[in-house]
Amino acid sequence: MHPLTSQFLPLSPAALHILMALAGEDRHGYAIMREVARQSDGQCRLGPGTLYDNLKRLLDKGLVAESAKASDDDDPRRRYYRLTNLGRQVLAAEIARLEEMFREAKLGLAGTKPRRA
Amino acid sequence: MHPLTSQFLPLSPAALHILMALAGEDRHGYAIMREVARQSDGQCRLGPGTLYDNLKRLLDKGLVAESAKASDDDDPRRRYYRLTNLGRQVLAAEIARLEEMFREAKLGLAGTKPRRA
DNA sequence: CAGTCTAGATCGGAATCCGATATAAAGATT
DNA sequence: AATCTTTATATCGGATTCCGATCTAGACTG
Numbered sequence: 250m251h252p253l254t255s256q257f258l259p260l261s262p263a264a265l266h267i268l269m270a271l272a273g274e275d276r277h278g279y280a281i282m283r284e285v286a287r288q289s290d291g292q293c294r295l296g297p298g299t300l301y302d303n304l305k306r307l308l309d310k311g312l313v314a315e316s317a318k319a320s321d322d323d324d325p326r327r328r329y330y331r332l333t334n335l336g337r338q339v340l341a342a343e344i345a346r347l348e349e350m351f352r353e354a355k356l357g358l359a360g361t362k363p364r365r366a
Numbered sequence: 367m368h369p370l371t372s373q374f375l376p377l378s379p380a381a382l383h384i385l386m387a388l389a390g391e392d393r394h395g396y397a398i399m400r401e402v403a404r405q406s407d408g409q410c411r412l413g414p415g416t417l418y419d420n421l422k423r424l425l426d427k428g429l430v431a432e433s434a435k436a437s438d439d440d441d442p443r444r445r446y447y448r449l450t451n452l453g454r455q456v457l458a459a460e461i462a463r464l465e466e467m468f469r470e471a472k473l474g475l476a477g478t479k480p481r482r483a
Numbered sequence: 484c485a486g487t488c489t490a491g492a493t494c495g496g497a498a499t500c501c502g503a504t505a506t507a508a509a510g511a512t513t
Numbered sequence: 514a515a516t517c518t519t520t521a522t523a524t525c526g527g528a529t530t531c532c533g534a535t536c537t538a539g540a541c542t543g
Contacts (some may be wrong), residue, residue, distance in 0.1 A: 252455070255409065258409050259379060259406070259409050259410050261379070261440065261498095261499070261500090262376060262378070262379065262500095263499080263500070268471075269467060269468075269470075269474075272470075272471040272472075272473075272474030272475050273470075273471075273474030273477065274474070276486095276520075277520050277522090278521070278522065278523090279520065279522080280521095282502075287471060288467050289376070289463070289467060290463075292372070292375050292376050292378050292463060294512080295500090295502095295503050296500075296502050296503090297501095297502080297503095297521095297522080297523070297524085297541090298499095298500070298501060298502065298503090298524075298525075299500050299501065300523095301522080301523060302526080304499090319499090321535075322428040323506080324509070324520075324521075325508085325509095326507085326508060326509085326520080326521050326522065327520095327521070327522090330520090337475055340471065340475065341472075341475055344468045344471060346406070346407075346409060347464065347468070348465070348468060349510075350386060350405050350406060351386075351461045351465060353386075353389075353390075353405060354385075354386040354390075354457065354461060355389075355458075355461065356389075356390070357386075357389030357390030357391070358389050358433040358454055358457065358458055361431070362388065365492090378529095378530070378531090379531095380530080380531070394491090395490070395491065395492090396491075397490095411502095412531090412532095413531075413532050413533050413534090414490095414491080414492065414493085414532095414533080414534095414535095415492090415493075415530095415531065415532060415533065415534095416530080416531050416532065416533090418491080418492060418493080419530075419531075419533090420530090425485065441489075441490075441539080441540070442539085442540095443489080443491065443539060443540085444489095444490070444491090445490090445491075447522085458499050463495050474485075481487075
């Protein structure tokens, strides 16, 4: 476990979803909300309170930064966000962490008889 | 997405960890706490408040049930819990859901240039 | 017996999420 | 131009969840 990223783990569900929405490209706030809903097939929908609350915290922690506008003819109200390098590392670490645990859980689910402690 | 399980998703982190701790075998409360800490390399530690709060809710929802004692010479204070069939299905569905999203996120992380929305 | 560990459980406070709400610009339609 | 709808940022009170101190007490060890 990397000392660099472990202080940020475990991520809250909302933070995880936001980082994942930004994994592929920079997005503005409203687009993040839409992407989270899309990625999760509607299972996870962030309201504006949750989004901006979490964005603020992620900005403060340096996992996310504001990024430049897409272009000069882009909607001028939009504020774009991107993952920092740290944010990418933290997201990768959280994914690795959970996937490792899922591996073990799936082994347990594959068994049918409860074994006694 | 199965209509049977989707009403229970997304799971909160604590609920997910508890279900995973019970995936392999029945455990009593204190052992669940220890297993969660072990599975997550100490990244996630449930305090007693979180544990019993969540256990109660999982019991109410039918994802977890109390189970028989391990043996007659087991510590008599212990209360054992097990995953119900529904609990197993919900856990499997949550893992599948997250793994699918991780697949996509990892593709995004693998790219280095931010692409514009 | 005293000390330590195991085990169940509660509860007030802090943190996080929900979602209604507000404001307003941009786009579409009439 | 006026009106309606969608996009976009943001706030905030209330609800929910988590934290962890705390309590009680049994089991084990020396």
